[in-house]
Amino acid sequence: MLIQILNGIVYGGLLYLLAVGLVLIFGLREVVNFAHGALFMIGAYIGFSIAAMGYWWSGLLVSVFAMALVGCALDAAVFSTLRKHDHIVTVLVTFGILLILETVVTKVWGKAYLTYPVPPLLAGTVSIGGSPFPIYRLFVIAVSVAVAVSLSLWLRYTRTGLYIRAASTDARVTSMQGINVDRLSLIVVGLGTALAGLSGVVAGPLLSLSPTMGNYILIDSFIVVVIGGLGSFAGAFIAALLIGQIHNFGAVYLPWAATVLPFMLMVGILIWRPTGFAGSRT
Amino acid sequence: MTTLIEARAAKPRRKPVGHAMLIGGAVAALAVGAALPWIVPTKIAMSLLAQAMFDALLATSVGFLILQNGRTSFGQAAFFGLGGYTIGVLVARQWVAPELALLAALILPTAVAFLLGLVISRITGVAHAMLTLAVGQAFYEVVFRWRELAKGDDGMSFDLPARVFGFSARKLQDPAFMLVLSWTILVLVLVGLVLFTRSRVGQVAAAIRDNEERARFLGYSTVMPPALVYAIAAFIAATAGILQACYNGYIAPQMFHWSTSGFALIMAIIGGAKFIFGPAIGAIVLFYIKDFAGQFAEYWPAIVGGILVVVTLTMPRGVVGLALLLWRRGTGR
Numbered sequence: 001m002l003i004q005i006l007n008g009i010v011y012g013g014l015l016y017l018l019a020v021g022l023v024l025i026f027g028l029r030e031v032v033n034f035a036h037g038a039l040f041m042i043g044a045y046i047g048f049s050i051a052a053m054g055y056w057w058s059g060l061l062v063s064v065f066a067m068a069l070v071g072c073a074l075d076a077a078v079f080s081t082l083r084k085h086d087h088i089v090t091v092l093v094t095f096g097i098l099l100i101l102e103t104v105v106t107k108v109w110g111k112a113y114l115t116y117p118v119p120p121l122l123a124g125t126v127s128i129g130g131s132p133f134p135i136y137r138l139f140v141i142a143v144s145v146a147v148a149v150s151l152s153l154w155l156r157y158t159r160t161g162l163y164i165r166a167a168s169t170d171a172r173v174t175s176m177q178g179i180n181v182d183r184l185s186l187i188v189v190g191l192g193t194a195l196a197g198l199s200g201v202v203a204g205p206l207l208s209l210s211p212t213m214g215n216y217i218l219i220d221s222f223i224v225v226v227i228g229g230l231g232s233f234a235g236a237f238i239a240a241l242l243i244g245q246i247h248n249f250g251a252v253y254l255p256w257a258a259t260v261l262p263f264m265l266m267v268g269i270l271i272w273r274p275t276g277f278a279g280s281r282t
Numbered sequence: 283m284t285t286l287i288e289a290r291a292a293k294p295r296r297k298p299v300g301h302a303m304l305i306g307g308a309v310a311a312l313a314v315g316a317a318l319p320w321i322v323p324t325k326i327a328m329s330l331l332a333q334a335m336f337d338a339l340l341a342t343s344v345g346f347l348i349l350q351n352g353r354t355s356f357g358q359a360a361f362f363g364l365g366g367y368t369i370g371v372l373v374a375r376q377w378v379a380p381e382l383a384l385l386a387a388l389i390l391p392t393a394v395a396f397l398l399g400l401v402i403s404r405i406t407g408v409a410h411a412m413l414t415l416a417v418g419q420a421f422y423e424v425v426f427r428w429r430e431l432a433k434g435d436d437g438m439s440f441d442l443p444a445r446v447f448g449f450s451a452r453k454l455q456d457p458a459f460m461l462v463l464s465w466t467i468l469v470l471v472l473v474g475l476v477l478f479t480r481s482r483v484g485q486v487a488a489a490i491r492d493n494e495e496r497a498r499f500l501g502y503s504t505v506m507p508p509a510l511v512y513a514i515a516a517f518i519a520a521t522a523g524i525l526q527a528c529y530n531g532y533i534a535p536q537m538f539h540w541s542t543s544g545f546a547l548i549m550a551i552i553g554g555a556k557f558i559f560g561p562a563i564g565a566i567v568l569f570y571i572k573d574f575a576g577q578f579a580e581y582w583p584a585i586v587g588g589i590l591v592v593v594t595l596t597m598p599r600g601v602v603g604l605a606l607l608l609w610r611r612g613t614g615r
Contacts, residue, residue, distance in 0.1 A: 032408050081595070087408045088354045092551055092594045095544060099587030107580075219419055219540070226412045256427060263420040270413050274405050 002129045004248055010137045010206070012244020013144025017199035018221040019228070019236040020151065021192035027168030027231045028185045029079045030087060034094040036196055037218025038101035043067045043197030044204045044213065045109050048116050051204075056119035063197045071193025072186050079189060080182060106211045116204030140202050147195065148237060155233065164188055168231055220247070223266045229275055308473045315465035319458035328457035330569070332529060335464035337549060338565035339471065339522035343515045344543070345550035345561030346475055350484065350511045351403065352491040356411045356543050357418025358519050361391040363538035365520025366527035367425060371432055374440035381447060384524065391520035392513045399512025400505060415540055422538035437534025454528045464525050468562060471518055475558050478514065487511050548586060552593050554600025563602055 018040060025033050043063045050059030078097070082090045118136045125132040155161035167174040167181050175181040207213055224243050228235025243262050250258030314321075322328045344358045365387045372383035402413055425431060432438040442451040453459045478484045487507035489497045498504045527533050536542065546561075553564020568586070575585055597604045 032411075078591075085594075085598075088411065089594050089598065091354075091408065091411060092547070093591050095548070096587035096590035096594070099583040099590070103581055103584035103587070215540075219415065222412050223416065226409060230408065259423040259427065260420045263416040263423075266416050267413060267420075270405055270409060271401055274409060 003131050003133055004252060005245070006128070006133060006137065006141070008245040008248035009241065010140050010244070011247050012241040013141055014199055014203050014206075014217065015221050015224050015243055016144050016237055016240035017147060017195050017202075018217060019224040019240050020147075020233060021195040021199075022221060022225050023228075023231060023233055023236045024164075024168075024188045024192040024195075025079075026225070028164070028171060028181065028188045029075070029082070029090075030171070031079050031082060031090045031094060032087065032222075033192075034091060034218070035074075035097040035101060036094075036193075036221070037214030038098045038105070039067055039070065039193050039196040039214075040200040040203070040217065041105060041209075041211070041214035042070075042101060043200030044116065044209055045105060045200075046197070047201035048114060048204055048209055049109075051117055051119075056117065060198070060201045063201045064194050067197025067200075068190040068194035071190040074193065075186050075189035080185065102211055102214075109209075109211075111211055114209040116209055118205045136205060140206070143198070143202050147198070152233065160184070160187070220262060223262045227266055227269050304473065304476060308469055311469045312466060315462055315469060318461050318465060322461070325457050328461045330573075332457055332461040332464055333526075334565055334569035335461065335468055336522045336526045336529075337546065337569070338468055338562040339464070339525070340519055340542075340546040341549035341553065341561035341565045342468070342471060342475070342558075343518040343522070344546045345553070345555040345564075346518065346558070347511065347515045348550065348555040349558065350479065350487050350491065351508050353403065353406070353508075354411050354547065355414040355515075356540060356547065357414035357416070358515065358546055359538050359540065359542035360414075360418040360421045361395055361516035361519035362523040362526075362542065362546075363421060363425070363533075363535075364391040364394065365523030366533050366537050367432060367523075368520075369524050370438065370440050370527045370533035373443060374432075374438065376443075380443040380445075380451065384446070387524050388517060388520055391523075392517045395516030396509050396513035399509035403505070403508035403512065415543070418538060418540055418543055422535055422540070425538060426535045432533055435535060437532060437536075439532045442528060442531060451528075455531060460525070460529050467521060467525070471521070472559060472562065475514075479558065483507050483510060545586070548590050552589065552600055554602035554604075556599050557602045557606075560600050560602040564600060567601055 018036060022033055022036055025031055025036075043066075046066055047059040047063040050056075050062055074097070078093060079090075082093060118134075122136045122139050125134050126138070127133070155165055163174065163179050163184055166177075167179065167184055171181050203217070207217075220243060221240075224236055224239045227243070228237070228239035243265075246261050246265065247258065250261045254261070318331075319328065322331060340358065340362050343361070344355055347353055347355050347358070368387035368390050369383050372378055372386060373380055377383075378386070398417065402410065402417075405413055426435055428434060442454060445451060446454075454463075479488070484507075486497065486502050487510070489500075489502070490504050490507055494504050523537060526537070549564040549568055550561035551564070552567060553562065554560030568589075571585070571589070572579075572582065575582060578585065593600065599607075
């Protein structure tokens with residue numbers, strides 16, 4: 001039982017890392033980033049290529065930095081020009097980017113499933129409540145908790161964090177106060193995609209790598225973002241934990257319905273509250 | 283903010299094409315359709331073009347929802363797949379006569395969409411896109427897991443019955459016949475949609491799209507017309523699904539997958555979702571680009587993605603919008 005809950009938290013943590021990136025990007029750029037799953041996947045593949053040479057931790061760092069750069073480039077080249085457009089147009093543009101990135105991954109790494117190694121430092125299991133539990137999974141939980149805590153402290157107690165919260169509420173009014181929202185967006189989108197890369201690398205050893213690995217988790221993280229409320233950081237955190245538990249308990253106790261449960265929950269919540277349970281936007 | 287549907291109150295409306303011209307155009311299009319087997323050179327080209335017709339129908343369904351309800355669906359494949367699966371499963375099991383199976387395959391998706399439309403038409407924008415995505419994926423997951431229904435992941439092939447409505451059903455798998463049939467259905471659907479947008483209920487749906495509160499204030503029911511639009515869109519998607527399932531004699535969960543919905547949406551946008559004919563033209567344009575791309579087929583998703591990015595950023599009204607603009611400039615109107 002305890003093990004089940006922990007497994008749910010592991011998946012919830014991964015979803016949180018992706019969902020919070022989506023929330024950050026949506027908050028500042030009003031872009032629903034369909035390419036986020038593809039960035040997650042590319043992060044995993046970059047980390048894998050370096051880890052395969054024996055440098056697991058360098059793989060993690062390189063992947064996170066590379067994805068941060070990709071995010072800044074995306075923001076400067078694409079997202080900043082999308083401001084004038086409707087949300088749906090931006091969705092379509094990021095959908096186009098997703099198709100391009102998937103093709104790139106298929107060309108570079110092939111379609112075969114690849115196995116991402118676990119770093120030697122984190123191999124093995126510990127005993128929790130009498131059952132063995134992989135240390136690596138505890139590491140995944142630790143990473144997501146660390147990100148969640150430092151992100152919320154950063155947003156709450158720094159000046160940049162204050163600006164970001166302001167711009168997420170209303171980018172136009174914030175820029176009227178003399179804050180450079182474009183520069184802020186560069187940081188925020190870069191951070192969001194870096195988190196996608198981080199999530200990809202830490203998820204690598206848990207899932208197997210394939211050009212479609214981003215799709216499944218992307219849809220789950222969309223569900224998290226929508227349930228939590230578009231633009232809400234706390235909502236994303238709670239919803240990620242909730243979906244993680246549902247995903248896991250569903251798989252154990254209701255296997256025939258497990259994959260449909262998150263969708264049902266989302267439909268139910270949106271009908272009850274069209275803005276999600278902590279959001280104010282549609 | 284530019285939206286896909288621009289509400290322009292100030293500009294006087296162009297006089298709509300008269301009924302006589304509409305009927306004339308439809309008859310001409312049907313005549314072209316009947317001649318297609320002699321125009322299109324090879325069986326393979328006919329087969330591919332028939333496939334493009336199924337895509338065109340699905341894209342029309344997605345585009346109609348954008349045009350008439352102002353809602354973008356990322357899950358229209360749900361009704362495409364539901365139509366295909368209903369006829370596939372019923373015909374394969376031989377539970378009912380094939381004519382009844384056809385009827386069920388048309389009615390079930392339409393009814394589901396109508397009921398769903400009553401609820402989800404309240405939700406707008408991105409949340410609507412996500413919600414339809416979720417509904418579509420929920421169907422996908424069900425048919426993917428439910429092996430007893432139609433062999434789950436593997437998909438299921440089925441044999442067509444000998445006769446449908448007294449005709450030989452084998453003809454449905456003949457490329458020339460299927461091309462003419464799907465073309466004819468597409469033309470009839472487009473004419474039907476034009477007539478719908480001019481009807482009273484169509485006008486009310488458009489008014490609700492532009493300003494729901496005002497429409498309600500004027501005393502219209504703001505629940506039924508959008509739900510009816512969902513039902514009509516699903517009916518068209520189901521027709522496409524039925525045609526494809528019968529033509530291939532095969533159904534697979536991919537029919538429900540969100541990439542199927544996504545590609546239909548791309549076709550609708552590239553063609554121009556502001557026009558009833560736009561999505562169908564988008565499907566045909568993409569079909570020819572794919573034909574040209576031939577040797578680069580493995581890069582096909584990236585090519586589509588690139589086109590999509592360029593089209594959405596540079597010509598928000600799609601190919602048809604661009605063509606109309608050029609034509610109007612050319613004729614000096």
